[in-house]
């Protein structure tokens with residue numbers, strides 16, 4: 376005989392209860408307890424050890440504590456080994472557990488690699504086996520799901536649309552914009568110096584470079600709409616501050632949908648950025664007949680209406696949301712990194728007057744006192760060497776992250792699917808076996824025979840990454856950095872201000888915590 380059926384409300388309640396219990400089991404037990412244990416045990420069996428897993432929080436508390444302890448100690452300005460300040464947790468775990476080690480970003484297992492061979496295997500993989508890891512919601516809001524974060528066929532589509540905007544002939548045209556933005560900064564410094572009897576003036580370059588590179592990307596990306604573009608810069612800065620404050624917080628499911636104070640601020644900023652970008656993009660799309668313009672946005676829209684075979688198409692290759700996200704990506708990736716490259720290059724040249732003089736001679740030889748052109752900049756070999764050495768020692772991007780989509784062999788290790796793979800760039804850049812005994816010293820001569828011959832391992836410089844996902848904007852960044860450096864060297868000599876405190880800090884990118892005060896002396900007085 377069949378059992379009597381439950382009344383409907385009771386049946387619904389029972390079904391909901393069963394669903395909730397299944398979810399709770401999956402979330403609280405399977406994903407956050409059993410899986411971390413299983414991953415740790417697979418890796419432990421292969422000799423990979425690390426800090427113990429703490430339920431939900433993983434190693435985040437330890438990272439926060441070690442970083443806070445290290446943050447108090449400033450370094451001698453000539454000490455380029457800032458690793459104990461910036462990545463104290465990686466050093467401590469490497470020392471205690473050996474390399475590679477396993478740690479926990481919340482419940483996510485992460486294996487930290489220290490050998491170039493495995494790093495190359497990950498970054499050069501073309502089968503899409505290693506994807507980017509899940510991105511923190513506030514970072515996603517700031518950066519957009521553009522080229523940096525998309526995967527698979529979406530990535531192919533986005534990269535095809537973005538590539539033409541970064542072709543060398545287009546970048547050469549953009550050099551004029553870079554130079555005219557730098558001219559304004561130089562003029563401002565000259566005017567400041569003129570107000571001082573001694574002719575010397577102290578300038579905080581970190582802030583100036585952030586404004587300069589935001590101006591450059593606003594103008595090169597959005598042409599005549601650059602003022603609205605700068606609004607994006609201000610909003611991204613606020614989102615960056617919010618991301619830094621919440622990055623290591625516990626991420627509970629559904630939390631990002633709750634109207635907390637931080638979430639509401641995030642939503643407001645996200646909406647503001649979207650409205651600003653829509654106001655820039657829509658008139659461009661409407662002007663289809665008369666061309667989209669030769670700035671980054673225009674070139675990208677142009678490519679959106681082309682097929683792979685170069686024929687015209689009626690529909691956009693990217694949706695409006697994807698174009699908005701791509702604009703956010705270019706904007707953030709395009710100014711934040713380059714401004715810090717400039718900051719650290721000025722820092723290093725102020726410590727090494729012999730290199731400052733060498734570069735000045737090279738600039739005056741190749742460009743005279745005129746504003747540099749792209750062709751002149753391409754002849755600045757020693758400048759390139761100094762910028763590459765700056766990227767090696769003080770590269771703005773500190774880490775890269777990937778995760779395999781299925782279990783995979785990496786060197787002698789078998790890595791379980793979904794395990795985060797952490798690539799700590801500044802640690803690898805100081806590997807003495809690869810870079811030589813003077814790996815911690817500033818020595819641009821190591822790049823005398825090009826990047827490939829700079830170290831014992833080819834492609835050891837990871838600052839722009841390597842492989843198919845390497846930086847699309849590297850030529851843009853190098854041209855911009857060279858224009859600005861050349862123009863400063865033409866007009867000023869400079870030294871580090873006694874007020875400078877050497878405290879490199881991880882704020883998603885590597886930055887001087889207290890800015891970069893520099894004493895400038897005009898050369899013509």
Ligand code: HEM
Pocket residue numbers: 522523524534704705708709710712713716770771772774775776837838839840843844845846847848849851852
């Ligand atoms: C000094 C300046 C720069 C540095 C150090 C730098 C560094 C990097 C690195 C390390 C990556 C790889 C990230 C990863 O795979 O996780 C990357 C990717 C990328 N960068 Fe840059 N970048 C710089 C300038 C720029 C500029 C000026 C732009 C654009 C205007 C830009 C746009 C991008 C984009 C769109 C990607 C993603 C490429 C892809 O996945 O196909 N970057 N960058």
